[in-house]
Amino acid sequence: MKSKIAFILLYSWLALPCFAQLKVSDNKRYLVTQDGKPFFWLGDTAWELFHRLNREEADRYLKNRADKGFTVIQAVALAELDGLNTPNPYGEVPLENNDPTKPREAYFQHVDYVIDKAASMGLHIALLPTWGDKLFKSTWGKGPEIFTPSNAKAYGKYLGNRYKNRKNIIWIMGGDRNPRDNSQDVEVWRAMADGVAEGVGGHNQALMSYHPQPNSLEDAGSAKWFHNDAWLDFNMFQTGHCRENNVWDRVQVAYNKTPIKPVVDGETLYEDHPVCFNAKDLGTSSAYDIRKHAYLDLFAGAFGHTYGSHDIWQMYGPGRQAVNSPHFYWYDALDLPGAAQMTYVRRLMESRPILDRVPDQSLLTNAREAHDRIQATRGKDYLFVYTTQGKDFTVNMGKISGQNLKATWYNPKNGETKEGETVENKGQKKFTPPSNGYGQDWVLVLDDVSKNYPKP
Numbered sequence: 431m432k433s434k435i436a437f438i439l440l441y442s443w444l445a446l447p448c449f450a451q452l453k454v455s456d457n458k459r460y461l462v463t464q465d466g467k468p469f470f471w472l473g474d475t476a477w478e479l480f481h482r483l484n485r486e487e488a489d490r491y492l493k494n495r496a497d498k499g500f501t502v503i504q505a506v507a508l509a510e511l512d513g514l515n516t517p518n519p520y521g522e523v524p525l526e527n528n529d530p531t532k533p534r535e536a537y538f539q540h541v542d543y544v545i546d547k548a549a550s551m552g553l554h555i556a557l558l559p560t561w562g563d564k565l566f567k568s569t570w571g572k573g574p575e576i577f578t579p580s581n582a583k584a585y586g587k588y589l590g591n592r593y594k595n596r597k598n599i600i601w602i603m604g605g606d607r608n609p610r611d612n613s614q615d616v617e618v619w620r621a622m623a624d625g626v627a628e629g630v631g632g633h634n635q636a637l638m639s640y641h642p643q644p645n646s647l648e649d650a651g652s653a654k655w656f657h658n659d660a661w662l663d664f665n666m667f668q669t670g671h672c673r674e675n676n677v678w679d680r681v682q683v684a685y686n687k688t689p690i691k692p693v694v695d696g697e698t699l700y701e702d703h704p705v706c707f708n709a710k711d712l713g714t715s716s717a718y719d720i721r722k723h724a725y726l727d728l729f730a731g732a733f734g735h736t737y738g739s740h741d742i743w744q745m746y747g748p749g750r751q752a753v754n755s756p757h758f759y760w761y762d763a764l765d766l767p768g769a770a771q772m773t774y775v776r777r778l779m780e781s782r783p784i785l786d787r788v789p790d791q792s793l794l795t796n797a798r799e800a801h802d803r804i805q806a807t808r809g810k811d812y813l814f815v816y817t818t819q820g821k822d823f824t825v826n827m828g829k830i831s832g833q834n835l836k837a838t839w840y841n842p843k844n845g846e847t848k849e850g851e852t853v854e855n856k857g858q859k860k861f862t863p864p865s866n867g868y869g870q871d872w873v874l875v876l877d878d879v880s881k882n883y884p885k886p
Contacts, residue, residue: 471734481509562607590629720768820866832878
């Protein structure tokens with residue numbers, strides 16, 4: 431049996447597409463491939479992927495996400511839901527006696543399989559070495575707390591060395607925990623990051639970030655503790671699971687920090703999640719809630735966006751522990767409408783040059799309030815304006831190239847377009863979306879006519 435598993439793993443590795451390590455773009459705002467092509471991060475939070483799914487289930491999940499255009503799967507080696515002591519589907523636990531210096535080969539062979547299967551489908555894995563409760567339980571989390579700076583570095587080095595040839599990996603420290611004040615937590619994460627870097631052959635071989643809990647606006651997610659650390663290649667924050675959380679402000683605080691680093695929202699409101707953990711008063715989140723956060727994040731300056739489903743992050747299924755009352759088994763939640771609509775997010779963002787795109791609220795005369803927010807972004811020869819409730823707005827023209835601009839309305843619900851008028855690129859111009867009201871969000875696309883861009 432062991433020789434058969436080894437053959438399958440070897441064959442799957444040889445059959446992988448050729449991945450090259452991603453890197454930060456020259457302007458420090460985006461991720462790109464080694465030859466400089468923009469990489470759009472469309473992530474999914476599959477935290478329990480390695481822990482709860484068998485290989486057939488993992489294949490099904492990964493194929494669904496690849497088919498929908500997702501590019502990054504965020505998953506955890508030492509998982510949240512009693513990931514140290516509850517075995518994976520093959521009866522394996524990750525560590526011998528919960529010792530980070532003694533990883534168990536059989537457990538990590540399954541992790542190998544999932545990472546390689548993802549690569550074969552063109553997917554990157556944002557790999558968290560551990561969930562944060564293994565370092566700091568806080569008021570929730572099973573733990574136990576097992577990490578110190580020395581064993582964290584050893585464990586990081588083990589993972590880095592094991593996966594140094596898997597170029598579809600992005601490394602994420604943290605795991606839903608903020609370092610405590612006056613503690614060694616920061617040093618543990620730094621040690622783990624250093625260990626990974628040593629294992630892969632240097633910091634330039636390991637693209638890294640840090641996944642925190644929600645923190646204050648001024649703290650800007652991972653930037654609070656690690657912004658000046660050489661290993662932190664891009665900032666990540668978590669906006670949490672409420673509807674109106676001013677995601678644009680949080681993106682902008684991190685976006686404006688120096689030295690410049692790319693920024694992404696690594697965990698926002700999940701689809702089918704109790705809003706603010708209060709389903710009784712606020713209900714559960716809808717596809718509209720989900721796509722609204724995506725467009726507001728991106729137009730505020732994020733280089734990508736991470737979707738999440740409450741049913742999928744925990745891979746909820748028959749006989750499994752449930753967290754905060756999910757409604758669907760994970761496989762029934764794969765095609766929730768919000769997940770399908772992420773396809774249209776990526777399509778729009780990749781339809782125009784990415785690397786010169788910047789957030790620019792000066793395009794608007796009025797951005798409105800949180801519930802009906804209007805957000806704008808532009809490149810050199812195009813601009814996008816997102817209106818969350820289809821409210822009309824006025825654009826200050828002359829911010830992009832072109833004597834005349836072609837207007838197109840893009841529907842975030844289905845990716846359909848409606849042709850608008852051609853307008854002169856000067857003065858101010860009022861635009862009225864095709865419909866308005868709660869859930870009637872639209873994106874205005876204005877293109878320099880001379881560029882002949884296709885419809886998104």
